[in-house]
Amino acid sequence: MADNDNETSPDMSDAAADGEASSDEVAALKSEVAELREKHLRALADAENTRRRAERERLDASQYAVTRFARDMLVVSDNLKRALDHLPEEAKTEASAAVKAVLEGVEATERHLAATLERHSVRAIDTADAKFDPHLHQAIAEVPAEGKPPGSIVNVVQTGYVIADRLLRPAMVTVARNPGNGRAQGDSGSDQAVDTKA
Numbered sequence: 449m450a451d452n453d454n455e456t457s458p459d460m461s462d463a464a465a466d467g468e469a470s471s472d473e474v475a476a477l478k479s480e481v482a483e484l485r486e487k488h489l490r491a492l493a494d495a496e497n498t499r500r501r502a503e504r505e506r507l508d509a510s511q512y513a514v515t516r517f518a519r520d521m522l523v524v525s526d527n528l529k530r531a532l533d534h535l536p537e538e539a540k541t542e543a544s545a546a547v548k549a550v551l552e553g554v555e556a557t558e559r560h561l562a563a564t565l566e567r568h569s570v571r572a573i574d575t576a577d578a579k580f581d582p583h584l585h586q587a588i589a590e591v592p593a594e595g596k597p598p599g600s601i602v603n604v605v606q607t608g609y610v611i612a613d614r615l616l617r618p619a620m621v622t623v624a625r626n627p628g629n630g631r632a633q634g635d636s637g638s639d640q641a642v643d644t645k646a
Contacts, residue, residue: 511569511612518570518611521561526606528558565609573608573619575601584608586618590625598626 531554535543540551565571573584578601580587585601585608593602601621608619 569612593624596624
C-alpha cells in the first residue's frame, strides 16, 4: 500500500505540472485572443475611417469638380454684364428693333448663364450693406464715404462668387476709409486680398 502511495505520487505531481502548464496555455491563449480582438477592432476602425474619407473625397469631387470651369465662365458672365452696362438707357430706348432684339438676346443669355451657375452651386456673394470681410472681399481702394461706417463696402467693382461653401472668386470692392487713421478698419496697412486659387 505504501508502495502504491509512492507510485501514485509521481502521477499526482505530473497532473499538477500538467495543470500548471495548461493554466499557462490558457493565459497565453487569453492574451492572444485579447490581442487579436484589439487588432480586429483597429482594422474595423481603419476600414470605417477609409470609407468616410472616400465618401468625403467623392462629395468634394462632385461639388468642386467644376471649379476651374466655373471660374472661366465667370469671365463670360462679366463680359455679358459689361456689354449690357456699356449701353446707356436712352440709347436702348432709341435703338432700332434689330438692336433691341440683340440686347434682349444678350440679357437672356446672361440670365441663363447665371441660372446655370446657380444650379451648380455657384452663387454671387451678397455685398449689399456689408462690412469688409477679407475672406470674401478684395479691397482695391479705400475711399472717403460720407454716411458709411469705416470698413464698410462702398462700391463693388467686380462681383465675387462662392461654389458650395468655398470661395471661387473674391468680390473686388472699394472700402470706406477710417477718417481717424486713413485706413479701413481691419486693414493691416495694405489692401487685404483673398487668395483666389482656392
